[in-house]
Amino acid sequence: MNFEEKTLSSKTVFSGHLLRVDVEQVETPMGTKASREIVKHPSxxxxxxxxxxxxxxxxxxxxxxxxxxxxxxxxxxxxxxxxxxxxxxxxxxxxxxxxxxxxxxxxxxxxxxxxxxxxxxxxxxxxxxxxxxxxxxxxxxxxxxxxxxxxxxxxxxxxxxxxxxxxxxxxxxxxxxxxxxx
Structure with a gap:
């Protein structure tokens, strides 16, 4: 069973001292489009x-x-x-x-x-x-x-x-x- 989402686009909407926020447009395994808000943080x-x-x-x-x-x-x-x-x-x-x-x-x-x-x-x-x-x-x-x-x-x-x-x-x-x- 495939769970992987395909990233269609990615845009950084905020970049600060500690973190960055990206918004990705994805296609789900079922073929629907969705938006993902992702906080990028250092390890x-x-x-x-x-x-x-x-x-x-x-x-x-x-x-x-x-x-x-x-x-x-x-x-x-x-x-x-x-x-x-x-x-x-x-x-x-x-x-x-x-x-x-x-x-x-x-x-x-x-x-x-x-x-x-x-x-x-x-x-x-x-x-x-x-x-x-x-x-x-x-x-x-x-x-x-x-x-x-x-x-x-x-x-x-x-x-x-x-x-x-x-x-x-x-x-x-x-x-x-x-x-x-x-």
Whole structure:
């Protein structure tokens, strides 16, 4: 069975600092014409940072699309400083957002964050053996973060209580829960 849509045309309708929006005219496998709005976003990394007590690092920060603060794992986009390498981005983001470095950084998975409208591809890393960095990298001037540590059990309850609603953070908590068979 063929699911592929044929792109008939593509037009960039917005290009900003962080993302680009394209509108594509497509022909579906059934032969009908349709329009697709696609957010083009750089690849990103998410960090499942676990300390020597088995707690997970989360950060509280303002998210403008929500007009609210949110709790989420440290994360960020892969940018020019990283030369397209998610591992380099993971090390940089870990330093910038938590002021930590990891003895071990293991790739856990790669996934699309929301394929219904964006091409953002997220690489998740497990960071263990963490300790404070010796040299702090500059933080994003437009970002204010508050680091906190939670147990997996607390994280599961925070998901149930809708205190944690970020998909990558939910994935991280259930990943750790699965590792520990909790």
């Amino acid at each position: 990103a990394v998410g960090l499942i940072v676990v300390d020597d007590q088995g707690r997970l690092a989360i950060v509280k920060q303002w998210r403008s699309p929500l007009h609210d603060t949110i709790l989420e794992i440290p994360a960020g986009k892969v940018d020019d400083r990283d030369h397209g390498d998610p591992l380099v981005a993971a090390k940089r983001e870990l330093n910038e957002e938590t002021r930590l470095q990891a003895a071990n950084l293991k790739k856990v998975c790669r996934c699309y964050s929301s394929p219904g409208f964006t091409d953002e591809y997220l690489t998740m890393f497990l960071a263990t053996g963490v300790k404070p960095v010796e040299q702090k990298l500059p933080q994003d001037a437009d970002e204010k973060l508050a680091l906190q540590w939670i147990s997996v059990k607390e994280g599961v309850q925070m998901i149930a209580d809708e205190e944690i609603t970020d998909a990558k953070t939910i994935l991280a908590i259930y990943y750790l829960r699965g590792l520990r068979n909790e």
